[in-house]
Amino acid sequence: MxxxxxxxxxxxxxxxxxxxxxxxxxxxxxxxxxxxxxxxxxxxxxxxxxxxxxxxxxxxxxxxxxxxxxxxxxxxxxxxxxxxxxxxxxxxxxxxxxxxxxxxxxxxxxxxxxxxxxxxxxxxxxxxxxxxxxxxxxxxxxxxxxxxxxxxxxxxxxxxxxxxxxxxxxxxxxxxxxxxxxxxxxxxxxxxxxxxxxxxxxxxxxxxxxxxxxxxxxxxxxxxxxxxxxxxxxxxxxxxxxxxxxxxxxxxxxxxxxxxxxxxxxxxxxxxxxxKGDGSTGDSKSVVIGRGEQSQNFVQKMIHYGRSSDGQILGHAVMKDAARAIFNGISKIEKGAAKANGEQTERVLMLSDKARGDANPILLIDEDDVTAGHAASVGQVDKMQLYYLMSRGIPQTEAERLIILGFLNPVVEKIPLEGMKKRLIEVIERKVK
Known part of the structure; x- marks a missing residue:
């Protein structure tokens, strides 16, 4: 319709x-x-x-x-x-x-x-x-x-x-x-x-x-x-x-x-x-924070046509309040893309009982001679990590902040400009506060 x-x-x-x-x-x-x-x-x-x-x-x-x-x-x-x-x-x-x-x-x-x-x-x-x-x-x-x-x-x-x-x-x-x-x-x-x-x-x-x-x-x-x-x-x-x-x-x-x-x-x-070309490579890293009553949908997709092509997908997300999000990572290797490699990881950290995050790694393989893999996780802040930091005298709020920053760091570190990286960290801290 x-x-x-x-x-x-x-x-x-x-x-x-x-x-x-x-x-x-x-x-x-x-x-x-x-x-x-x-x-x-x-x-x-x-x-x-x-x-x-x-x-x-x-x-x-x-x-x-x-x-x-x-x-x-x-x-x-x-x-x-x-x-x-x-x-x-x-x-x-x-x-x-x-x-x-x-x-x-x-x-x-x-x-x-x-x-x-x-x-x-x-x-x-x-x-x-x-x-x-x-x-x-x-x-x-x-x-x-x-x-x-x-x-x-x-x-x-x-x-x-x-x-x-x-x-x-x-x-x-x-x-x-x-x-x-x-x-x-x-x-x-x-x-x-x-x-x-x-x-x-x-x-x-x-x-x-x-x-x-x-x-x-x-x-x-x-x-x-x-x-x-x-x-x-x-x-x-x-x-x-x-x-x-x-x-x-x-x-x-x-x-x-x-x-x-x-x-x-x-x-x-x-x-x-x-x-599309032989030997072509792609690396996609994404960091997301959802808060309030946001509704979000994210797709990271690599399509392999070239032989020996390599596609890497990494997505880390933090969801709080009543935010909802879908995360789809898709690696598609077409027929003829021999020796291609497609790897992906989606991880979602939820900070409240009302937050929702679905991580869906998807592999679509039409060629035999390839390597591919995926991983996904959805969970809350690790209580053992939290306990360890608090046992060292760090207040709970600060300990949670450090865990979240560490969780998002694999993407943050890829930002190629120090000033922009600093701004992203400031935005992250403001949104998870």
Whole structure:
């Protein structure tokens, strides 16, 4: 059954918005196709999570924001995320879905690296954008992807040419100051042959305001290339989050995902890595904390097509209060992916009797000559660990905090930027307090 969505958005609105942004005809047509499909397609059906009553379009789509000339104009919370001068030198900042500041070092520009907001990239690098946009997360997958395509209002384009290694992290910040403004960001990363890059993303949300975050990331990892994608997601409790991150990895390429999924609102998060080339590898690590009455659904999936491909999945979650979450780890090895290896672990720590967390490791194997394994656990704080720490004079609250931080540490340690790692730890401590 198709879910009807009441909205004031129309074909005329989308056309007017696209014209106002100065977009090319091909992008307008893409938006209009998304708009038309949004009325025909059904919502996705995440396992054991009913999203039919979740917010789809109750948000402000567009506000005007003035550019910022210097990072010194930013509020303290945003400056802390960016960190030192090196971080401020390679960064793109969005405020309420609008690009307001960006910087890229002359050295990286001279090497042909492109790192800019999507609106600018469409105007300056349209051919590249058209080649890759909506190729991994397609418009017609379901209602949410169609709505996303129609209403994209922000995003990042990161392009690294062949044989170029970027040895400093490139940062983006999506700063939602107005809690009613919806974020519809599209992240597009292209790393060509034998290149290397680390992309670091922060989402900072207002405490009050009902809105939607309909997010898509597409990552193209070329032969021999290496991409690290690190993110800390932290929007407010009244923001509904639909998050789709997807990567395709060519021969001998590698992608690292290090995701701190800290949103306080209802969340569907789908992370997919396609290991299409021989010798391709993927490592997906995710940390989640649920609290209040959140409902969340997380998928980490690796699909192996390449021979001798290797996919590693690790997910650690802490659930408290009356929060509910489903965690599906999926390793799928296709016929012909001989010598492939798929390993996964999902662990959930519950801090209250009302919290619920389901960890489901899934292996789908269509090839004989492979190795694969899985592990899963759901439980409460280890009383022996707690007793040991308390017997050393540590108060119970502090002992529980240390156990939780130790439980989440395997993912936290993968964050490639010290400032971002520190922020993730601060968010974790605030959420479990």
């Amino acid at each position: 198709t879910v009807e969505t009441k909205t004031s958005l129309t074909r005329d609105y989308i056309t007017g918005y696209s014209r106002q942004q100065g977009e090319p005809e091909w992008l307008l047509n893409l938006r209009l196709r998304g708009f038309e499909l949004s009325d025909k397609l059904e919502l996705p059906k995440p396992e054991k999570t009913n999203i039919t009553d979740w917010n789809l379009l109750n948000f402000t789509h567009h506000v005007e924001e003035s550019p910022i000339s210097s990072v010194e104009e930013l509020p303290h919370e945003v400056k802390r995320v960016i960190g030192d001068e090196q971080g401020a030198g390679n960064v793109v900042i969005h405020k309420n879905g609008r690009p307001v500041f960006q910087a890229l070092s002359e050295d990286l520009k001279n090497k042909g690296v492109i790192f800019t907001d999507l609106q600018t990239a469409v105007k300056q690098h349209g051919d590249l954008i058209q080649r890759y946009l909506a190729k991994l997360v397609e418009i017609d997958e379901h209602k949410l992807t169609a709505i996303h395509t129609a209403l994209i209002n922000s995003g990042i384009f990161l392009y690294v040419p062949k044989n170029v290694e970027v040895n400093v992290p490139l940062q983006s910040v999506f700063w939602q100051e107005n809690g009613h403004v919806g974020l519809i960001p599209h992240i597009l990363i292209v790393a060509e042959d034998n290149s290397k890059v680390t992309y670091v993303e922060n989402m900072i949300g207002a405490e009050q305001g009902k809105a939607v975050n309909n997010y898509v990331a597409e990552v193209f990892v070329g032969p021999g290339a290496k991409v690290t994608f690190a993110a800390v997601d932290n929007l407010g409790k009244d923001v509904t989050n639909y998050v789709y991150r997807r990567a395709t990895v060519d021969r001998d390429g590698h992608i690292d995902w290090a995701l701190g999924q800290m949103h306080d609102g209802n969340t569907v998060s789908d992370n997919l890595t396609i290991l």
